[in-house]
Amino acid sequence: MLRALLSDRAVAPAGTPTASHPGSGQRWWPSRRGIVARVVVIVAIVAAALAVPVGVPPVYEPIVARAVVYAIIALSMNVLIGYVGQISLGHHAFVGLGAFAAGIAMGEAGLPFVAALAVAGGIGALAALVLGGVALRIGGMYLALVTIAFALFVANTLLNITALTGGGAGMSVPRPAFAVDNVPYIYLCLAILVAIWVIDWRLTASKAGRAIRALRDDERVAASWGIDVTRYKLLAFVLSGITAGIAGTLFAAIEEIATAVTYQSLTFGLIIALMVVVGGAGSRPGAVIGGVLFGVLANVLDITQRFWGECQTGWAGGFVQPVGPVPAPGPRALQVAIGAAFVFGGYRLVRAIPRSRAVGKVARGAGAVVSAGAGVVVAAGAITGAACLWAGIDGTAAPFLLALLTLVVLIAYPGGLAQMLAPVLRWLSFRPFRAAPREDAAGSASAAASQGRP
């Protein structure tokens, strides 16, 4: 099985067509300029990600750390939802088990942090193996139910046993000696995130990865291709559990304490599943974006609320006041309504832009100096107004916005944010452009032209 993990050879038998659909042979590879553009953008993104921990004011550093750890948890969950196709609504049980396992390893056994990470991963793998054994027999919705009950059992019974875990006071999970301060710790979490991303990438490219993903669509068909369903399902669960256990250690070490109460909340597990669904199941960048979004939205809303003062008395007020009064952060129902408007408005905007001929026309018309000047002023005013409205929303509206976003994604964009960002992600991954399927000659000609070299 190790060979299956490491090998790159295709598992499909002879006779499978290599093109995704016949007649689409025409491809445009990125030009040299295009490759340079892609590299520049990727380097900029990486640099921004590396600069955030240092550039952010110290009081927000735990928030950044939490965002990174949520991204790791999302990657772990992505294996289950995206690759195997089973939903676990109690994933936070593995996270909690990992946290407490690391606490015990460092506290009672005196192991160093890295060894504790390994122990946490091992415990997470064991718990996931148990759940995987159950999942062999029960699938789909019933498995979701079992995972919730399992998580409640773990958090209320196992993690509450005073002899093991110190009961209500919690267990201390200290940071490693080489990363005691916030900033080095965030870099450690980022490094682990990257490592897990790379492992996930190589896994999906390998024979084992393809076998696991084959389980998602139809297990009987996969079995008929010779894939050992039991083994690969358990493998997927174990990998997910290891990652979740490691994430649990990192999560607890942010505050340097692990309490059972954190994991007794039903919402934690539901949010982990929603992260991946909203971000895009089966997509690594999607899972990371979803994780970060769910982790920090409440805090971001609280931070942007500071801008509201500017909207009243500062420079922004000059733009916005003439149009109308800015709603105060007070009445919460209004905030919720404004937030909902942002979510729906954003959705309509994302759907409208690719199809809008007006965008092209405006882009061309903006060459004129006068209209460009007026356009800039109007755009600045609109953006400032929107920012002032956004500033009126504080962190308590975050759960509602995320729930609304989930529903919008499920109804309109089943592939999540990754589906919305698909053209961008495809561009960044150096893949060639293909001709769109032919509807009529005119359609394909313009499609081919618009998808030409960047």
Add this chain to the structure above:
Amino acid sequence: MRATLRRRRGEQDDAPDATEAPRHRRLLGLDPEQEQRLRRIALWGAVGLLAVGLSTLSPINMVRVVVFGLQLGAVYALIALGIALVYKTTRILNFAQGEFGTVAAFVAIAVLLRGDLAGEVEGAPAFVEMLGAALVAIAAAAALGVVVNLLVVERLARASELTALVATVGVMLALVSIQAVVFDIRARRFPRFIQDAPCLGPQTGDAAFGLCPVRIAGTVVTWHTLIVLTVLLTVAAVLAAFFRTRTGIALLATAQEPFAAQLQGVSPRAMATLAWGTAGALGGLGGLLGAGVFQLITPGYITTTWLVAGFTAAVLGGITSMVGAVAGGLLLGVTISLANATVLASDTVASYVPGAPHAATFAVLLLVLLVRPRGLLGKEA
């Protein structure tokens, strides 16, 4: 990018009734005789544990345990009825079922407080007043169920079952956050329909409306327990009768074969509205009564305290059977009460098995799904 979970509902199995229960698969690759043996061991092990638990109780405690268990179980059964109804008609596990209850409870509080959303309900409101608030609340919950169906569930008619499940989770979170925004995140007192009052001695100001509680073998049976049980049995009887009427049969037919039912002149939209409205009303009823058990309500309360056990009760009884939901609920309630009492009887055990109700719920769910997936009274798998 691939769609989230692509398997379409209804197309997933060739076997005609495999959609009613989890698929029969090999447990860790054992062959049938070994599996049969494992099943028997699990079943007798559970019976043995039950016997041990029962033996630690004295007869008087037994009555108390059973009475409390029936009270819990009746609320579980009400929630399970709503879940079973939704599953029977749409093949979705409705995770928002608990929130129908919490919303109903908060609407009742709003009515009792006459619009003063930040206040607290003092004392014991008169039975008529509670009844009026309850009717408004149940109507609101039924309307909420219909709205959820129109806005969310119908648009996911062609999606897989897991997508619909995640959508109900999203609805649940949205409802909880709306409650948190409107009603503040704090625990409030929720009054019972009939309070127990002391029979002897002066009435205190608190028991402005109350009746003497009933006693069975020295154990107090609160009026709330009697009310919940009565409501449950009435509702179950009404539902059982309903499914024998023309409309009820039309509902079942729409669930089994929507297209054929449409050809017979049954409107799928009307049936779905009916099903979700009823499920909302049932959830609302469960919420009002559930909040009265511990006389407590807070945003998301019914989901966190009662929903998982409600699901377990539905699975235990057979997820498509209304009678099964009732039986499963009562049985689960008594089991959980028994587990709690057994564990609390000994301090050392209690420190090693905290959270006994959650452990018992998990154990029952696992046992049912592994040993007899169709539940006690579910149809043949």
